[in-house]
Amino acid sequence: MARLRLTDLTQVQEAVVQDVQLRGAVTARRLERDHGPIATWESLIESHWLTSHDSVHGTLVTLGTLGRAHFTDQKVYVPYLSGPSAVLDRAYQNDALECMQAEGYTVVDCVHKRATGITQKTSGRKVTAQILYHILRAPNFSDSQRYHRTPPDSRDRVKGHPFLYAMVSGGSPEQRLRHLVRKYTNNIQSWDSPLLLAVPDLAAVWRVEREINLRQQRGVEEHERRFPYQSGRLVRTLVRVIHVPHPEPVTGRYGQ
Numbered sequence: 001m002a003r004l005r006l007t008d009l010t011q012v013q014e015a016v017v018q019d020v021q022l023r024g025a026v027t028a029r030r031l032e033r034d035h036g037p038i039a040t041w042e043s044l045i046e047s048h049w050l051t052s053h054d055s056v057h058g059t060l061v062t063l064g065t066l067g068r069a070h071f072t073d074q075k076v077y078v079p080y081l082s083g084p085s086a087v088l089d090r091a092y093q094n095d096a097l098e099c100m101q102a103e104g105y106t107v108v109d110c111v112h113k114r115a116t117g118i119t120q121k122t123s124g125r126k127v128t129a130q131i132l133y134h135i136l137r138a139p140n141f142s143d144s145q146r147y148h149r150t151p152p153d154s155r156d157r158v159k160g161h162p163f164l165y166a167m168v169s170g171g172s173p174e175q176r177l178r179h180l181v182r183k184y185t186n187n188i189q190s191w192d193s194p195l196l197l198a199v200p201d202l203a204a205v206w207r208v209e210r211e212i213n214l215r216q217q218r219g220v221e222e223h224e225r226r227f228p229y230q231s232g233r234l235v236r237t238l239v240r241v242i243h244v245p246h247p248e249p250v251t252g253r254y255g256q
Contacts, residue, residue, distance in 0.1 A: 006070055009044075016041045017049055020061055021071055024079040024129070025090035028052065028059040029247060030098075053087050057168065057200070058247045060091045079129035085169035086130055093131060096166035096198035096244045104139025108147050108161060111135070134164045138193045157190035166198035166244065173204045181212055181239050194240040202243050209241045 006014055016035050020026050032038050044050045048064040063071070063078060071078045081087045097107055111134075112127035137144065141160025150158050165180060177197060181188075184195050199205055213236075220234045 009049075010040070012036055013041050013044055013049075016044060017063075017067055020050060020063055021067065021076065021078065023090070023094050024081060025053075025060050025062045025087045026094060027057065027091055027247075028061055030095070031061060053084060055084065055088045055091075056246050057088055057092055057095075060087050062087055081129055089167045089169055090131065092168045092198070092200075092244065093134070093166045096164065096242065097134060099198070099242060099244055100136060100164060100196065105164075106137040106139075106144070107134055108137050109135040109155075132165075134166075135161050136164050136196070137161055138191075141193075157187050159190060159192050162188070162191045162193040162196055164196040164198065168200060173199050173201070174208050177205050177208050177212075177239065177241070185238065188238050189235055192235060194235065194237045196240055196242060198242045198244045200244060200246045202241065205241055209239055212239055213237050 006017065009017065012035055016031055019031065019034065028038065031041070035041060044067075045052050045061070045064070048066040049070075050061050050067055051064040053060040053062065062081060068078050079090070081090055101107070110131045113130040113132050115128045115130075135147065135155070137147070138160045143160065147155060147158045147161050155161075156163075163184065165176075167176075180195060180197065188195055197205075216238045217236045220236050223234060224230065
């Protein structure tokens with residue numbers, strides 16, 4: 001049987017495949033929202049253009065064997081998401097990015113995990129397809145070229161360009177939050193904007209977020225009392241937690 005080419009697909013099906021290729025992993029509910037009822041494109045799953053995965057974040061869709069083969073033949077990069085946790089994290093990151101873009105944030109760049117094995121080249125470094133975090137431009141920051149004008153070894157401290165972490169798999173959200181704030185305290189001052197962390201369950205971290213930010217605010221107030229000429233120079237909020245919840249379970253094929 002001849003391989004079904006991308007040009008053989010309907011316009012809606014082609015758009016779905018291109019969307020999944022671009023994002024790596026997408027929730028079925030987002031594809032349905034953006035491209036119409038699942039019935040118009042579920043044959044892509046049956047024919048292995050796409051693959052579906054059940055997860056705590058609903059049904060997730062990635063490229064299937066036929067989809068991967070097509071883009072590989074076209075020499076188009078396809079992320080190698082090795083395992084359910086990698087697929088889950090990528091789909092969750094995409095939902096978190098959409099939330100931030102709705103607030104006016106702009107996606108500027110992303111940073112991949114460095115590793116051996118199956119890798120891709122990024123800025124001369126071997127990295128996996130796993131995205132650790134995204135660099136965003138804050139909505140109140142107008143200099144859209146500053147990040148790219150900054151030398152690569154200084155791009156982790158560009159004003160107006162905070163990091164967004166959005167990972168579901170592995171580790172305690174509370175411990176991750178504390179670790180990230182300790183790691184990026186100095187960067188946050190350079191960004192003049194808080195670190196961003198997306199979580200599916202606010203109850204797991206809201207006390208820690210409040211504790212960290214209250215401690216910072218008190219420290220800044222004390223500093224400004226001692227050095228009033230430096231008033232307004234320090235960031236008062238170190239971290240902002242964004243709620244990106246898992247969907248309520250829905251019964252039915254590809255129904256989550």
